[in-house]
Amino acid sequence: xxxxxxxxxxxxxxxxxxxxxxxxxxxxxxxxxxxxxxxxxxxxxxxxxxxxxxxxxxxxxxxxxxxxxxxxxxxxxxxxxxxxxxxxxxxxxxxxxxxxxxxxxxxxxxxxxxxxxxxxxxxxxxxxxxxxxxxxxxxxxxxxxxxxxxxxxxxxxxxxxxxxxx
Amino acid sequence: xxxxxxxxxxxxxxxxxxxxxxxxxxxxxxxxxxxxxxxxxxxxxxxxxxxxxxxxxxxxxxxxxxxxxxxxxxxxxxxxxxxxxxxxxxxxxxxxxxxxxxxxxxxxxxxxxxxxxxxxxxxxxxxxxxxxxxxxxxxxxxxxxxxxxxxxxxxxxxxxxxxxxxxxxxxxxxxxxxxxxxxxxxxxxxxxxxxxxxxxxxxxxxxxxxxxxxxxxxxxxxxxxxxxxxxxxxxxxxxxxxxxxxxxxxxxxxxxxxxxxxxxxxxxxxxxxxxxxxxxxxxxxxxxxxxxxxxxxxxxxxxxxxxxxxxxxxxxxxxxxxxxxxxxxxxxxxxxxxxxxxxxxxxxxxxxxxxxxxxxxxxxxxxxxxxxxxxxxxxxxxxxxxxxxxxxxxxxxxxxxxxxxxxxxxxxxxxxxxxxxxxxxxxxxxxxxxxxxxxxxxxxxxxxxxxxxxxxxxxxxxxxxxxxxxxxxxxxxxxxxxxxxxxxxxxxxxxxxxxxxxxxxxxxxxxxxxxxxxxxxxxxxxxxxxxxxxxxxxxxxxxxxxxxxxxxxxxxxxxxxxxxxxxxxxxxxxxxxxxxxxxxxxxxxxxxxxxxxxxxxxxxxxxxxxxxxxxxxxxxxxxxxxxxxxx
Numbered sequence: 067x068x069x070x071x072x073x074x075x076x077x078x079x080x081x082x083x084x085x086x087x088x089x090x091x092x093x094x095x096x097x098x099x100x101x102x103x104x105x106x107x108x109x110x111x112x113x114x115x116x117x118x119x120x121x122x123x124x125x126x127x128x129x130x131x132x133x134x135x136x137x138x139x140x141x142x143x144x145x146x147x148x149x150x151x152x153x154x155x156x157x158x159x160x161x162x163x164x165x166x167x168x169x170x171x172x173x174x175x176x177x178x179x180x181x182x183x184x185x186x187x188x189x190x191x192x193x194x195x196x197x198x199x200x201x202x203x204x205x206x207x208x209x210x211x212x213x214x215x216x217x218x219x220x221x222x223x224x225x226x227x228x229x230x231x232x
Numbered sequence: 233x234x235x236x237x238x239x240x241x242x243x244x245x246x247x248x249x250x251x252x253x254x255x256x257x258x259x260x261x262x263x264x265x266x267x268x269x270x271x272x273x274x275x276x277x278x279x280x281x282x283x284x285x286x287x288x289x290x291x292x293x294x295x296x297x298x299x300x301x302x303x304x305x306x307x308x309x310x311x312x313x314x315x316x317x318x319x320x321x322x323x324x325x326x327x328x329x330x331x332x333x334x335x336x337x338x339x340x341x342x343x344x345x346x347x348x349x350x351x352x353x354x355x356x357x358x359x360x361x362x363x364x365x366x367x368x369x370x371x372x373x374x375x376x377x378x379x380x381x382x383x384x385x386x387x388x389x390x391x392x393x394x395x396x397x398x399x400x401x402x403x404x405x406x407x408x409x410x411x412x413x414x415x416x417x418x419x420x421x422x423x424x425x426x427x428x429x430x431x432x433x434x435x436x437x438x439x440x441x442x443x444x445x446x447x448x449x450x451x452x453x454x455x456x457x458x459x460x461x462x463x464x465x466x467x468x469x470x471x472x473x474x475x476x477x478x479x480x481x482x483x484x485x486x487x488x489x490x491x492x493x494x495x496x497x498x499x500x501x502x503x504x505x506x507x508x509x510x511x512x513x514x515x516x517x518x519x520x521x522x523x524x525x526x527x528x529x530x531x532x533x534x535x536x537x538x539x540x541x542x543x544x545x546x547x548x549x550x551x552x553x554x555x556x557x558x559x560x561x562x563x564x565x566x567x568x569x570x571x572x573x574x575x576x577x578x579x580x581x582x583x584x585x586x587x588x589x590x591x592x593x594x595x596x597x598x599x600x601x602x603x604x605x606x607x608x609x610x611x612x613x614x615x616x617x618x619x620x621x622x623x624x625x626x627x628x629x630x631x632x633x634x635x636x637x638x639x640x641x642x643x644x645x646x647x648x649x650x651x652x653x654x655x656x657x658x659x660x661x662x663x664x665x666x667x668x669x670x671x672x673x674x675x676x677x678x679x680x681x682x683x684x685x686x687x688x689x690x691x692x693x694x695x696x697x698x699x700x701x702x703x704x705x706x707x708x709x710x711x712x713x714x715x716x717x718x719x720x721x722x723x724x725x726x727x728x729x730x731x732x733x734x735x736x737x738x739x740x741x742x743x744x745x746x747x748x749x750x751x752x753x754x755x756x757x758x759x760x761x762x763x764x765x766x767x768x769x770x771x772x773x774x775x776x777x778x779x780x781x782x783x784x785x786x787x788x789x790x791x792x793x794x795x796x797x798x799x800x801x802x803x804x805x806x807x808x809x810x811x812x813x814x815x816x817x818x819x820x821x822x823x824x825x826x827x828x829x830x831x832x833x834x835x836x837x838x839x840x841x842x843x844x845x846x847x848x849x850x851x852x853x854x855x856x857x858x859x860x861x862x863x
Contacts (some may be wrong), residue, residue: 068650069438071420102450106442118519121422121442137449141419141520231518 069119070228071141075134075167076148077159078127084211085148086124089221099126104138113225120225134163136170144175144228146220151180151208154190155226164204175227176205179220183210308437408489409537411471414441415506415527416482417517424481424517424524425506427531444484448475476503480514485534492538502530585638586612592632596650598622599643612639619648621656647701650674654702661700662693668711677704685731687713715765722758723840726751726771731797733834735778738792740800740836748797751838752804758840761806768843772811773798780835790814797836 074082083099090109099105103126110119125138139145147164149157150185160178167176178199180191207223209216275283292298314321337344352707390397404521412428414437423441428434442582448463455461466473474485476499483503487495506527513523586604593599598619618625625643648654651674658679664670668683679697690711697706729751731740740748755771762769775794777786791814798810820833 067521069420069422069521071442073424102446104446104450106439106446108436108439108442119438120730121420121438123421123442123446135449135453137453138446140449141417143419143420228519 067117067119068229069121070143070225071121072224072228073139073142073145073167074122074124074148075160075163076127077156077163080127080148080150080153080156080160081211082127082146082148083124085146085179085181085209085217085220086122087101088211088214088217090120090122099124103135106188109221111222111224111225113229116229118225119230120221134166136166139167139170142167142171142174143231144177144224145171146224147176147178148181149178149191151182151186151189151191154195157191157195175224175231177224177227178204178206178218179216180206181209181211183208183215184212185188238674246674267773309396407538408487408491408495410439410485410487410491410495410535413525413531413534414444415503415531416441416445416483416484417514418445418477418480418482420517420519422519422521425531427528427535427536427793429535441484444473476500476501478507480507480517483531491649494576495534498534505530573627582612582638585634586614588632589614589629589634589639592628592634593625596622596628597650599625599628600646600648614639614641616641616643617646618643619653620645620836621653621660621678622648649702654700657700657702658697665689672703674702677702678707679703679705680707682709682710684712684714684717687716715761719758719761719765719767719842722754722761726754726758726838726840729838731836733793733836735780735834738789738791738796740797748800748804752801752806753805755801755808762842768840770809770811772813772839772841773801774837774839775814776819776833776835776837777815777817779817781815783816786820787814788815790816793834793836 074086076082083105086105088109090107105124107122107124108120109122110117112118123136123138123142145167147160147167149160156179157180164176164178178197180189182189196206205223207216207220209220211217287784292302295317311321386400387397389395391399393400411432412426412699414423415425416422417424421442421444423437426437426441447466451463452461462475462477464475466475470488472487474483474487474496476483476485476492476496481503483499485499506524510524510527544567558675580699590601590604591615593601593616599622600617601614602617603615604612616625625641653674654674654677655670655672658664658670658672665683665685667683668681671680671682672678673680681693685693690708690713694706694708729747731744731747733740745746758769758771761767773794775792775797777790777793779786781789791812794812794814801810
């Protein structure tokens with residue numbers, strides 16, 4: 067069995083926890099997020115012929131008052147940056163967090179999830195924005211924690227990317 | 233209150249006395265009814281004072297309230313008096329008091345509790361503490377007295393660690409259970425291996441280990457500050473999570489109860505082994521936990537449960553008692569027989585060892601076994617005598633394959649006259665040169681020395697040997713000083729030389745000239761030897777003439793001959809002082825016996841003079857050494 071530590075990063079209320087809950091089961095209460103700043107969840111999935119155990123570190127959102135706990139980033143083999151498509155500022159924060167994470171854990175596989183795809187008409191993030199991100203070699207995926215759209219696909223893709231890393 | 237109320241009824245002595253008084257007063261009172269006035273007046277006259285007194289007494293007896301008041305004034309004294317006399321009052325009151333207390337308890341138990349608590353609380357605490365202490369002491373003593381392996385091991389451990397014994401016992405007897413052990417990758421918080429007790433409900437190890445790592449990160453970030461301190465354990469109630477870490481991985485161990493103090497060492501050892509075995513896998517860890525499945529066997533070893541042995545197996549044990557008894561009896565008989573057999577074997581072995589030991593010691597020069605016996609307190613004891621020059625007793629025994637520890641050995645010193653010991657004694661007393669041979673005859677104690685040695689050594693040795701125990705006769709006749717011997721030879725050779733002269737001449741006959749060379753050689757040797765031995769040597773040359781011719785001429789001629797010979801000797805290298813004498817014809821053959829050409833009397837004689845003739849040997853034949861006589 068292969069296990070991978072994945073961090074969920076992003077500012078508040080972008081739907082990190084909802085995305086995780088859509089995808090995994092957790093034995094810990096959400097209270098941990100506010101007390102410890104992290105909540106652990108787990109998902110077993112199959113990538114090709116390989117069973118992968120994804121241990122998800124759902125980390126409390128960052129804003130100007132709360133810094134990301136760098137200790138929790140240590141040892142992560144991949145991470146998701148989550149932004150709310152309906153709020154463009156959350157994308158900017160996600161990109162800042164990306165730089166911090168790359169600085170701490172190195173260039174590991176990661177993926178930017180633009181959440182709330184179910185509210186597409188309200189999106190502030192435009193196709194141009196996405197194209198610019200992709201030009202910077204940032205993988206961008208649209209997800210909806212509410213409908214589950216793109217969620218499983220996002221996890222599988224990150225798992226594949228991590229498995230290719232040696 | 234109730235005690236006072238019941239008193240008149242229960243005190244039978246008091247009530248019978250009152251009845252008697254009452255009866256005495258009753259008779260005149262009836263008469264007074266029949267003839268009230270006269271009799272009453274008469275009675276008044278006669279017993280006025282007594283009657284009022286009687287009336288007073290009657291009132292006191294009839295009125296319970298008054299009686300009670302009166303009794304109350306003396307009841308304490310009465311109780312005291314009676315209690316001092318016997319225990320009947322106590323016995324009489326016992327059921328009453330019991331009843332009262334029971335009633336009061338039933339009616340208001342809380343009151344009693346609140347009253348008793350301050351008294352009972354400390355007493356109960358003291359009692360529990362005392363019981364616990366007694367129990368520990370009892371345990372301690374039991375273990376002290378017991379020779380069980382466990383007890384001894386703990387005692388050893390107490391000695392080794394310097395902890396009190398009871399502490400070691402407690403450490404070992406406390407209950408604990410290791411429920412789960414996680415082997416966790418330090419950086420990622422991913423679980424590498426996980427074992428758990430089968431009775432413990434399972435949780436998701438991956439999530440628990442990640443959360444545990446997060447908690448540690450959180451605690452470290454919050455409280456460690458600049459120091460790189462780590463969380464070592466988490467405690468909640470009876471459960472403890474022990475964290476034992478290394479750089480790459482750490483162990484988190486969930487334990488219920490208090491594990492022994494060495495449990496952490498055990499964890500650490502397990503972790504070190506795992507790190508050692510999986511160094512490569514840890515260094516290149518990329519999420520693949522497969523290589524760590526082998527680590528579970530080390531973790532399993534730490535997954536222990538220790539319970540205090542309870543009484544549950546006792547019934548089985550009791551059931552097995554008869555069997556155990558039979559086994560014990562059979563075992564005891566067997567052990568006894570075996571012990572007997574062992575004793576017999578040991579005795580035979582000891583006897584064999586004794587016999588061989590005695591034989592070995594008695595055949596050893598300078599050692600004599602004169603007694604053996606045994607007592608109850610001591611094993612076999614061997615009494616010996618040993619010359620100080622004999623070999624050590626233990627060595628002799630060991631050489632014969634006898635263990636000296638098989639018996640007790642006591643020895644006293646003595647002086648042995650056996651040949652090997654006397655020989656050792658002689659060798660110790662004198663340094664025997666290689667040129668001297670020694671022969672000791674133990675029978676008669678005769679020591680014979682032969683060969684050559686310097687005379688001063690011979691004399692010195694003689695003195696020494698005369699004081700050596702065991703030597704009764706000293707034979708040194710065969711022992712010679714080679715230099716003195718040589719000197720004797722030279723003197724004999726020189727003095728035997730005779731040089732002949734022709735008639736009327738002072739030059740030796742040519743035939744004797746070769747003798748002179750030898751003579752000079754001998755004289756030189758003699759002089760050197762004399763110097764060497766510190767003996768002054770001189771030689772006199774006597775010239776002789778035959779009896780023919782005039783006496784005066786003969787003297788002259790003899791003197792000439794001596795002079796010539798001395799000159800010839802000097803000329804040939806002699807340096808020894810030579811004195812010359814002309815002897816004339818004093819020692820010549822008478823003329824009538826002399827024949828023509830007979831040179832017998834025309835000769836030279838030499839005489840050697842030594843200031844002191846050295847002795848070449850000691851002739852002690854037949855003499856007994858005085859010292860040995862005394863022995």
